[in-house]
Amino acid sequence: MSKTPYLTFDLDTPGMSTGHLVVPKGDDCEAISLPVFSLNKGEGPRLLVTGGNHGNELEGPIVARRLVDWLPKVQTCGRVIIVPMLNLPAVQAWSQDSPIDGLNLNRVFPGRADGSVTERIADAVSRLLLPMADTVFDLHSFGPTWDCPPSVVTHPIGDVDLMAKTLRMAEAFKLPVTLLWEHPDTKGMFDTWVHSQGKVFVCAEFGGGTVNAEALAIYESGLRNGLIALGLVDGKAECPTFRQRKASKTLETLLSDELKSPARGIFEPRCSVLDEVSQGGLIGVIYPVDSLSADAIDIRAPTTSIVCAVKSGIHVEVNQKVAFLARPLKP
Template sequence: MREAPHLTFDLDKPGLSKGHLVVPKGTDCGALSLPVFSLNKGEGPQLLITGGCHGDELEGPIVARRLIEWLPEAQTCGRIIVVPVLNPPAVQACSRNTPVDGLNLNRVFPGRADGSLTERIADAVSRLLLPMADTIFDLHSFGPGWDFPPASTTHPIADPNLMGKTLRMAEAFKFPMTLVWEHPGSPGMFDTLAQNQGKVFVCPELGGGTVGAEALAIYEAGVRNALIALGLVKGEAEYPTFLQAKSTQTLETRRSTDEMKAPARGIFEPRCSVLDEVRQGDLIGILHPMDSLSADGIDIRAPETSIVYAIRSGAYVDVGEGVALFAHPLIR
């Protein structure tokens, strides 16, 4: 008989409890044990916080561990389940995908009990943790090679009531940017599964994958703001300082005009910063071809008036790779 995923402790036990979510072994590797922390203070919101879905985004696991240090004293009600690392093999390899099977965990939900390792992780989370929560914070960062402001993100949701609740929750982080991110549908995303079950799912994204003290402080402050908004801890929310300012804006992307791609191979030199407002024709950056002695740099210019929400940070790019991403103020 195939072993089923299981928890080694009772999530309903009052107070702070610690244990593991056991992902059964398969033909590709042995069983995995994911550390899980449950902070149960009775009636109230039921929150699941996860990190380490992508192994090259390390801010989430660090912030999740930080939360566990102070939440037991600060939490006033409800239950918070924290899983600092959803995908240990990917985190250990600092790889976006799971080294064992090459799959992206955030593209295989709800998973398969008889699947490969990544699919078994998704199956265990979908079966045992997701049903215990009505709100999910899945902690990410934008990944290496990009400059990206601290942001809380979501996607367009067909249900207007759930969309409204999700957007309000995303804005409660008070990060410099809240982003409603429209992109071609990707099957198997964690947020899509949760939203199809009527749950509020917010994905905080922080920076370009470089772990630094200032960035981590902003990330933790934003999560604390969201916990205050949920009523799980007491306190006054504050706007984190970013680029020497305390401000926030809510933006949305448009699929047809939200990305500039490299027209040739070369090194991209950014000429603007994240959250800059640009007008049509403004210089965004210069692409420097490196395979020719005579080739001039290629100017990359804004296609329309918009706000730069992400830009390549001095990367070598191939033809067709993205170099800048744009958004616009959300129209409500």
């Protein structure tokens, strides 16, 4: 058995091909075969679409699998490679992190050939798939315990030209929110590695909470808009309807916009995503669970903001994030 990752088919083959990206066995598990779809229509943009980076965010794998079904009928040029379940062990366990080594795939790029299974997956993608693409769409969701509008997310990039190209690509999805997110933990992230190679990377955060038909239709529409913007398919991009509105906002969120719980308890949201709140506006309430006499604790907005994401009603620990605020991105 090979000790290096390999593809079971040739990505340069014209037309539609399917096969697997084989991640070699290690001390922790046997070899893993990740299903891969490729549609090569010659010259043009080269796109890699991935889902299932986090295994409990299933909107990505579903929309990626839908793309496999309809893309062959509409793609006009270029090459699209689709990996619906990038972190297969995590998807099977419905877990953000791998159940085998406990690692977060989105924190170990570019990976290690001699590492644990999550590092070997990142290494295989970095070596064999990423060189074949100029643009990456990584399909996430905000996770099952959050309410979040369908969004396209990128992080600040030092390269001004690449930052501008990435924002334009993100805005082309025409999802309700395009978000420039000052994230505190970008080391080893898939997008950080892709950006370091001068390539455009768009992270689609396909909402949160539960997977439902209406939401999936919005996500699929946004992905189609992205393909239209790249010139891979013909058509006119349209803003999908979200909560009876057709609009797309470009926002930024800073580290100071992360609101955290000051105590253990049950968090009750008192706002909805995309609400505009004034300074001091009520975001939610923490109810202590160990005493009925203890007062509830208000979580309030430190500045006038737009609610970007809010935790669902759930028990939270001290210093656990309960909301993200944002504001319009300045040119």
